[in-house]
Amino acid sequence: MIIDCHGHYTTAPAAHDRFRQDQLAHYEDTSLPAPVYGAISDDEIRDSVESNQLKLQKERGADLTIFSPRASAMAHHLGDDTVSLDWSRHCNDLIARVCELYPDNFVGVCQLPQSPDAPARNSVGELERCVNELGFVGCNLNPDPSGGHWRSKPLTDRGWYPLFEKLVELDVPAMIHVSSTCNENFHATGAHYINADTTAFMQFIQGDLFTDFPSLRLVIPHGGGAVPYHWGRYRGLADMLGRPPLAEHVMQNVFFDTCVYHQPGIDLLFEVIDVDNILFASEMVGAVRGIDPETGHYFDDTRRYVEALELSEEARAKVFELNARRVYPRLDKILKDRGK
Amino acid sequence: MIIDCHGHYTTAPAAHDRFRQDQLAHYEDTSLPAPVYGAISDDEIRDSVESNQLKLQKERGADLTIFSPRASAMAHHLGDDTVSLDWSRHCNDLIARVCELYPDNFVGVCQLPQSPDAPARNSVGELERCVNELGFVGCNLNPDPSGGHWRSKPLTDRGWYPLFEKLVELDVPAMIHVSSTCNENFHATGAHYINADTTAFMQFIQGDLFTDFPSLRLVIPHGGGAVPYHWGRYRGLADMLGRPPLAEHVMQNVFFDTCVYHQPGIDLLFEVIDVDNILFASEMVGAVRGIDPETGHYFDDTRRYVEALELSEEARAKVFELNARRVYPRLDKILKDRGK
Numbered sequence: 205m206i207i208d209c210h211g212h213y214t215t216a217p218a219a220h221d222r223f224r225q226d227q228l229a230h231y232e233d234t235s236l237p238a239p240v241y242g243a244i245s246d247d248e249i250r251d252s253v254e255s256n257q258l259k260l261q262k263e264r265g266a267d268l269t270i271f272s273p274r275a276s277a278m279a280h281h282l283g284d285d286t287v288s289l290d291w292s293r294h295c296n297d298l299i300a301r302v303c304e305l306y307p308d309n310f311v312g313v314c315q316l317p318q319s320p321d322a323p324a325r326n327s328v329g330e331l332e333r334c335v336n337e338l339g340f341v342g343c344n345l346n347p348d349p350s351g352g353h354w355r356s357k358p359l360t361d362r363g364w365y366p367l368f369e370k371l372v373e374l375d376v377p378a379m380i381h382v383s384s385t386c387n388e389n390f391h392a393t394g395a396h397y398i399n400a401d402t403t404a405f406m407q408f409i410q411g412d413l414f415t416d417f418p419s420l421r422l423v424i425p426h427g428g429g430a431v432p433y434h435w436g437r438y439r440g441l442a443d444m445l446g447r448p449p450l451a452e453h454v455m456q457n458v459f460f461d462t463c464v465y466h467q468p469g470i471d472l473l474f475e476v477i478d479v480d481n482i483l484f485a486s487e488m489v490g491a492v493r494g495i496d497p498e499t500g501h502y503f504d505d506t507r508r509y510v511e512a513l514e515l516s517e518e519a520r521a522k523v524f525e526l527n528a529r530r531v532y533p534r535l536d537k538i539l540k541d542r543g544k
Numbered sequence: 545m546i547i548d549c550h551g552h553y554t555t556a557p558a559a560h561d562r563f564r565q566d567q568l569a570h571y572e573d574t575s576l577p578a579p580v581y582g583a584i585s586d587d588e589i590r591d592s593v594e595s596n597q598l599k600l601q602k603e604r605g606a607d608l609t610i611f612s613p614r615a616s617a618m619a620h621h622l623g624d625d626t627v628s629l630d631w632s633r634h635c636n637d638l639i640a641r642v643c644e645l646y647p648d649n650f651v652g653v654c655q656l657p658q659s660p661d662a663p664a665r666n667s668v669g670e671l672e673r674c675v676n677e678l679g680f681v682g683c684n685l686n687p688d689p690s691g692g693h694w695r696s697k698p699l700t701d702r703g704w705y706p707l708f709e710k711l712v713e714l715d716v717p718a719m720i721h722v723s724s725t726c727n728e729n730f731h732a733t734g735a736h737y738i739n740a741d742t743t744a745f746m747q748f749i750q751g752d753l754f755t756d757f758p759s760l761r762l763v764i765p766h767g768g769g770a771v772p773y774h775w776g777r778y779r780g781l782a783d784m785l786g787r788p789p790l791a792e793h794v795m796q797n798v799f800f801d802t803c804v805y806h807q808p809g810i811d812l813l814f815e816v817i818d819v820d821n822i823l824f825a826s827e828m829v830g831a832v833r834g835i836d837p838e839t840g841h842y843f844d845d846t847r848r849y850v851e852a853l854e855l856s857e858e859a860r861a862k863v864f865e866l867n868a869r870r871v872y873p874r875l876d877k878i879l880k881d882r883g884k
Contacts, residue, residue, distance in 0.1 A: 347729075353693065354729045389687075389694045394746035394781050398770045399739035406734035426777075430738045430770030436806025437766075440832035440843035441734045466776025472812045492780035503780040 205544065206507070207528040207535070208261070210379065210425055210461050210485030211269035211310075213299060215256045217248040220298055224277065224291060231283045241294055249301055256489050258309060264486070264507050270532065272313040272344050273299055276392050278383040280318040281351030285326055289317035292330055300338040311535055312340040313379065316367075318349040320356070325366035335374045341534040343371070345378035345422075347404050352387030352396055359404055360411025368417050377421035377459075377531050380404045393491035401429025405458070409442050409450070414457040421457055421531050423483060427464035427473050435476040451478075459531055461485035462506050462523070465492055467499075470509035479519045483527050484510060545884065546847070547868040547875070548601070550719065550765050550801050550825030551609035551650075553639060555596045557588040560638055564617065564631060571623045581634055589641055596829050598649060604826070604847050610872065612653040612684050613639055616732050618723040621691030625659035625666055632657040632670055640678040651875055652680040653719065656707075658689040660696070665706035675714045681874040683711070685718035685762075687744050692727030692736055699744055700751025708757050717761035717799075717871050720744045733831035741769025745798070749782050749790070754797040761797055761871050763823060767804035767813050775816040791818075799871055801825035802846045802863070805832055807839075810849035819859045823867050824850060 219242035226239035261269055273295035280288055296314045303310045314334035316327040334340040345367070348354050357363050359380070371378055382400040383392075390396040401424045414420060424431070431438055442450050461483050464470050473482065485506065492503040501508055510523060529536035559582035566579035601609055613635035620628055636654045643650045654674035656667040674680040685707070688694050697703050699720070711718055722740040723732075730736040741764045754760060764771070771778055782790050801823050804810050813822065825846065832843040841848055850863060869876035 354727055356729070358729050387694055389696070389698050389743055389747070391746045391750060391781075394749065394778065395739075395743045398742055398774060398777075399735075402738055402742075402770065403729055403735045406731045407729070409734065410731060427773065430742065430773060433767070433770060433773035433809050433812060434738060434804060434806075436804070436809060436836060436843050437738075437832055438734065439838075440805055440834050440836065441731075443834045444832060464774060464776070465780055466774075466816070468812050468815045469773050469776060472773060472808050475808045476806070492777055492784060494780050494783045496776060496780065498779075503776050 205267040206265060206484065206524045208266045208269040208486050209423065209483045209528050209532070210463055210487050211257055211271045212274045212487070212490055213257075213271060213302060214274045214489050215252045216274065216298060217244045217252055219244050220294065223294060227287060227291060228282055231287050244298070246301075246305060249305060253302060253306070258306065260488055261309060264505055266486070266507065268308065269310050270313050270341065270528070270535065271299055271302060271310040273315040275344065275381050276384040278315050278344070278346060279351065280346050280349035280383055281320055281386050283319070285317065285319035285322035288319045288322070289330065292317040296330070296334050296338065296340070303339070311538060312338060313342040313344060314338070314340050316343055316345060318346050320350040323366075324364045327367055328370045331367070331370055332374070335376055335534070339538070340376075341532045341538070342376045343378050344381040346382050347380055347400055348382050351383060352385030352390045358407040358411065360407050360413045365416070368413070368420055372417055372419055375533050377423055379423040379425055381425055397426055397491070398429045401426050402431055405429065405431045405438070405454070408454045408458060409438065409447055410445065414454065421459065423459045423461060423531065425461045425463055425485065425487065427462060427469060428460035428477070432460065432473045432476050455481055459483050459527065462510055463487040463504070464509070465503040465506070466496070467509050467512060470506070470513065474513055479515070479522050480527060482523050483531065484524045545607040546605060546824065546864045548606045548609040548826050549763065549823045549868050549872070550803055550827050551597055551611045552614045552827070552830055553597075553611060553642060554614045554829050555592045556614065556638060557584045557592055559584050560634065563634060567627060567631060568622055571627050584638070586641070586645060589645060593642060593646070598646065600828055601649060604845055606826070606847065608648065609650050610653050610681065610868070610875065611639055611642060611650040613655040615684065615721050616724040618655050618684070618686060619691065620658040620686050620689035620723060621660055621726050623659070625657065625662035628659045628662070629657035629670065636670070636674050636678065636680070643679070651878060652678060653682040653684060654678070654680050656683055656685060658686050660690040663706075664704045667707055668710045671707070671710055672714070675716055675874070679878070680716075681872045681878070682716045683718050684721040686722050687720055687740055688722050691723060692725030692730045698747040698751065700747050700753045705756070708753070708760055712757055712759055715873050717763055719763040719765055721765055737766055737831070738769045741766050742771060745769065745771045745778070745794070748794045748798060749778065749787055750785065754794065761799065763799045763801060763871065765801045765803055765825065765827065767802060767809060768800035768817070772800065772813045772816050795821055799823050799867065802850055803827040803844070804849070805843040805846070806836070807849050807852060810846070810853065814853055819855070819862050820867060822863050823871060824864045
């Protein structure tokens with residue numbers, strides 16, 4: 205089977221976004237009405253995915269998407285921790301409804317109620333709720349809740365540890381994924397996302413996170429940011445900084461997805477990164493929605509690039525299915541319980 | 545001939561760095577003695593380059609390095625604009641001395657006296673001095689003088705225009721190059737440098753800088769950050785944002801260097817980026833100083849990777865020489881005056 209480990213609900217019904225607008229308006233001006241989360245029917249949800257994520261999943265031949273709230277709309281920098289928790293719960297509940305309607309096609313990953321001035325431990329409760337009550341298999345962790353100002357500590361700081369402890373205890377991975385920015389230097393999907401991926405990887409080289417959490421698993425999306433392209437630089441920096449080789453120090457715990465939107469990029473990814481560390485993903489419907497005039501296919505139809513690699517059957521199975529089942533063991537259990 | 549467009553004076557004599565320490569100490573506590581720039585003999589300068597940059601240049605078969613002050617030591621976020629101007633003048637004067645001692649091997653590029661709260665036009669005077677009086681052929685432009693907090697406007701903002709106007713008037717390019725950081729999230733050479741390259745490129749997609757300055761030329765170092773690896777994403781984003789194709793909107797004015805420290809990265813760079821937009825460079829003695837155990841050669845011996853491409857004679861001449869002479873016309877004139 206083919207598992208896409210990185211899909212966002214970028215097409216949620218209008219009532220969902222309206223709640224967010226009202227919520228933020230009320231936060232700015234409490235004389236405005238308190239936000240009310242309007243009713244969303246199952247049919248509205250069906251419409252929103254059947255013409256988008258589900259349609260593309262089928263057209264492109266994937267079987268199941270690890271599905272999370274729209275990343276750019278997490279916007280942890282807006283409001284405060286109460287606002288973020290309320291918004292996150294609604295976002296996660298909506299994902300749960302999609303997964304309930306299409307259990308064969310979507311499995312949930314949650315947004316965390318992070319906030320720039322809130323400690324990471326404040327996100328533990330919602331993570332537990334999503335995993336234990338909603339059946340989610342992972343979370344998206346924003347390394348920069350300030351939205352492009354990078355006011356938090358590096359991910360290797362002990363302030364993040366309560367969250368990592370919970371991830372380990374629940375045996376779920378986190379995808380390192382920033383949100384939109386309030387710093388005009390950074391275009392979200394064109395700069396901030398990629399920069400965050402690169403930044404997180406370098407933090408892992410510098411720190412000792414995986415010595416403290418040997419079973420923690422983190423997925424760096426967008427093909428690992430700039431890292432595979434500069435793999436020599438990172439190998440060299442690890443050596444220069446007196447860190448252990450990347451293979452043992454970082455790559456037992458860190459995985460890259462295949463959200464790289466052209467063949468040469470995918471070729472490079474598979475040339476330098478061990479196939480055990482690569483998870484198939486498309487990030488659709490997401491950052492880049494158009495058709496590549498050079499190929500005539502959608503930029504984010506990443507399966508085509510991976511298929512063009514002519515991998516061995518074993519490698520192909522790892523990238524499309526087995527690595528995801530290993531990194532997300534709760535997904536593996538769900539599938540096994542279904543006889544898959 | 546082989547021109548290396550990206551070399552830093554990372555091995556300056558101790559008196560130079562001592563001045564900087566004293567300068568910053570005095571800035572923090574004016575009761576301390578005002579800094580005095582100690583004498584540096586020609587022999588000290590010779591020692592500092594002959595065992596480093598010059599030695600490696602000869603060993604690796606390059607002929608001439610476009611040479612600038614140590615990038616991480618620009619540290620525009622320290623002190624204020626007066627401190628930055630004083631430091632920049634000393635740094636640039638020292639580069640001029642290296643170039644005077646070894647005119648066949650080094651040609652100068654200057655550091656600008658940027659400061660987080662100073663407008664870009666404050667850098668125009670030092671740029672003019674370096675080009676008109678010291679014979680420099682370009683400058684390094686820091687897109688984030690705040691050192692990892694990104695408090696400036698994007699490079700496409702009109703606040704930067706006085707500097708771009710002067711670059712055009714003097715007919716010199718700028719390399720977009722950040723310095724060290726005071727934000728612990730970003731390792732300088734492992735994250736901040738690469739992120740800045742990526743960020744600048746995306747700003748150019750979003751803006752219309754080269755409509756306003758059609759003859760402006762900017763070099764994005766470190767192989768263009770993450771851009772070539774994600775070339776499909778950038779082509780797709782340009783399309784999605786309603787921007788013109790990259791080839792006409794950005795790539796008439798933007799050039800990438802070859803500071804990518806492994807063969808697969810260089811292969812990718814040349815596969816997706818037109819050879820007219822690639823300038824040979826090593827960034828040595830710089831970010832990564834060790835030997836790659838996989839090849840037995842220095843990570844930053846980038847000539848090996850380029851030679852392994854088996855380029856046509858024409859393409860080879862462009863990358864190693866002709867593109868640099870086109871992007872840095874004042875260098876071309878210097879060489880022509882010498883009959884080269």
